[in-house]
Amino acid sequence: MIKHLKWLSVVATIGMIFVLLGGALVTKTGSEDGCGDSWPLCEGQVVPSEFTFEMVIELSHRLVSGSVGIVVLILAIIAWKHLGHIREVKFLSVSSVFFLVLQALIGAAAVMWGQSDFVLALHFGISLISFATIFLLTLLIFEADKKLDTESLHIQKKHRIEILALMIYTLAVVYTGALVRHTESNLVCPDWPFCYNNEPLNVIGYNFQQWVQMGHRLSAAILVIWTILLFxxxxxxxxxxxxxxxxxxxxxxxxxxxxxSGALIIFTMLNLFIALAHALFISCFFGMLSYFILLANRSAYKEKSGQVNETH
Structure with a gap:
C-alpha cells in the first residue's frame, strides 16, 4: 500500500504545481473573466458553443483544479486510514482538503461577484499553503519506509523560531508579489533593481503602482538576505x-x-515562461520552508516529552 500511496502523493504534488501555475497563467494572460461570471460552468454551459483563448485558459485551469482536488481527497482518505498513526498525517490530511476547497471558493467568489485587488492577492497565498500541506503529506509517506532519516535531528529553539518567522515573512512577500500582478504593476518600473536609472533615492513622484512594485522588490531583497544569513x-x-x-x-x-527570474521579468518585458518560473520557484521555496517547520515542530515535541534536552 505504501508504494501506491507514494505514486498517488507524487501525482497530487505535481498536480498542485500545475494548479498553482495555472492560476498564475490565468492572471498573467488576463483570463479571469474567460468564462464570464459563471462558475463552475463556463458561460452557463457545460461545453461552451464558442471558445476564446481566455476561455480555454480559464476552463483548463478549472478542469485541472477539479481533477487534482479528487486526487487530493483520495490521498487524504487513504493516508488517514493507513498512516494515521504518524502524528502529523491526520492534521495534514484534513488541512490539504480544507485549503484546496478554500482556494476554490475564493476563486469562485472572485468570478461570480468580483473582488478587490487586495483580496484577490490572497488567493495565491492560500494556494501556496494548500500546496505545502500536500507536499508535506508526500514527504511523510516517503518517510514511512525510512527513505528520509530525520529521527536523530534536533533543531534548536532559536532556530525553530527564526524558521517560523521566515515562513510568515515569505507569505507576506508572496502577497506583495500577487498584489503586483493584480494591480498590473509588473512593468511600471523600467529598470532593476531600482525604478528609474537605478537611482535608489529617486522616489519623488512615484504613483501607487510604482510603490507596489518597489515595495515588493524591497521585501524580496530582505527575504533573500535573511535566507542567506539563516543558511x-x-x-x-x-x-x-x-x-x-x-x-x-x-x-x-x-x-x-x-x-x-524576477529581474528577467523586467528585462524580457514580462515573458510568460519567465513569469511562470517566478511563481514556481517561490512555491517550491515555500514548500521547503514548510518541511523545516514540520521538523522544527518535531524537535519541540521531543523537548516537551523529555526525549531531548533543549540545549542539545
Missing amino acids: IKIVKNYKKSTVMVGGWSIALSLILLQVL
Missing part, C-alpha cells in the same frame, strides 16, 4: 545533518533563482 547559521550548527544542509542548500538555490 550560514544552519551549515554552522547542523553540518552533520544531510537533511538540514542539503535542504537549506536547495532552499537557498530556489530563492536565488526567484530573484533572477
Whole structure:
C-alpha cells in the first residue's frame, strides 16, 4: 500500500504545481473573466458553443483544479486510514482538503461577484499553503519506509523560531508579489533593481503602482538576505545533518533563482515562461520552508516529552 500511496502523493504534488501555475497563467494572460461570471460552468454551459483563448485558459485551469482536488481527497482518505498513526498525517490530511476547497471558493467568489485587488492577492497565498500541506503529506509517506532519516535531528529553539518567522515573512512577500500582478504593476518600473536609472533615492513622484512594485522588490531583497544569513547559521550548527544542509542548500538555490527570474521579468518585458518560473520557484521555496517547520515542530515535541534536552 505504501508504494501506491507514494505514486498517488507524487501525482497530487505535481498536480498542485500545475494548479498553482495555472492560476498564475490565468492572471498573467488576463483570463479571469474567460468564462464570464459563471462558475463552475463556463458561460452557463457545460461545453461552451464558442471558445476564446481566455476561455480555454480559464476552463483548463478549472478542469485541472477539479481533477487534482479528487486526487487530493483520495490521498487524504487513504493516508488517514493507513498512516494515521504518524502524528502529523491526520492534521495534514484534513488541512490539504480544507485549503484546496478554500482556494476554490475564493476563486469562485472572485468570478461570480468580483473582488478587490487586495483580496484577490490572497488567493495565491492560500494556494501556496494548500500546496505545502500536500507536499508535506508526500514527504511523510516517503518517510514511512525510512527513505528520509530525520529521527536523530534536533533543531534548536532559536532556530525553530527564526524558521517560523521566515515562513510568515515569505507569505507576506508572496502577497506583495500577487498584489503586483493584480494591480498590473509588473512593468511600471523600467529598470532593476531600482525604478528609474537605478537611482535608489529617486522616489519623488512615484504613483501607487510604482510603490507596489518597489515595495515588493524591497521585501524580496530582505527575504533573500535573511535566507542567506539563516543558511550560514544552519551549515554552522547542523553540518552533520544531510537533511538540514542539503535542504537549506536547495532552499537557498530556489530563492536565488526567484530573484533572477524576477529581474528577467523586467528585462524580457514580462515573458510568460519567465513569469511562470517566478511563481514556481517561490512555491517550491515555500514548500521547503514548510518541511523545516514540520521538523522544527518535531524537535519541540521531543523537548516537551523529555526525549531531548533543549540545549542539545
